[in-house]
Amino acid sequence: VELSIEPGQSLGLMIRGGVEYNLGVFITGVDKDSVADRAGLMIGDQILEVNGQSFLDVTHDEAVAQLKLHKRMTLTVRDVGKVPHSCMDPPPRPWDSPGRGFLGGSGRSPALQMVEEKARVVLTKSEFATLAYYQEEYAAGQMTIEAFVAVLLELLNTPEKVSEESRGDHIATSLVDLQWILLLYF
Numbered sequence: 001v002e003l004s005i006e007p008g009q010s011l012g013l014m015i016r017g018g019v020e021y022n023l024g025v026f027i028t029g030v031d032k033d034s035v036a037d038r039a040g041l042m043i044g045d046q047i048l049e050v051n052g053q054s055f056l057d058v059t060h061d062e063a064v065a066q067l068k069l070h071k072r073m074t075l076t077v078r079d080v081g082k083v084p085h086s087c088m089d090p091p092p093r094p095w096d097s098p099g100r101g102f103l104g105g106s107g108r109s110p111a112l113q114m115v116e117e118k119a120r121v122v123l124t125k126s127e128f129a130t131l132a133y134y135q136e137e138y139a140a141g142q143m144t145i146e147a148f149v150a151v152l153l154e155l156l157n158t159p160e161k162v163s164e165e166s167r168g169d170h171i172a173t174s175l176v177d178l179q180w181i182l183l184l185y186f
Helices: 060-069 110-122 125-139 145-156 169-185
Strands: 002-004 013-018 023-030 045-050 072-079
Touching (some): 110 125
Antiparallel strands (some): 013 023, 045 072
């Protein structure tokens, strides 16, 4: 999306997220008749890049600074379809207890059991809680499967998790397995 902010105009964009919240940068508001509105940006779009700079690993403050700095911008966005309720860690859930799955019962599908097992190896406790939160949102019909998988892949697609040297062969293999399970079964 190409944007050009002329004198007297406003970008008209509100964002949420950042690396400090373990999430990307999402558009949470678009002012009517603003530059962003006329360019077609929408609530729920995830900003992936601004002028070639990745927004997948920037803090909220860095994202705001970049959006304020430039008067001409090329944004790469992805329609996730839903803004995360909160970019803060979700409250503790019953599945955080040992021996409980994030679906909370024995009636889980084999694919979800595999996802949970692999996720416990790859993700930190906070990231796993985020995964569980979004799984609940998906199960309740509050987000599409595409949005659910996009959030999960974002949680998993970090240099630290992909690097076999820093995480060990077992964890790197679990990460690859988990990404394939998500792509194949969801």
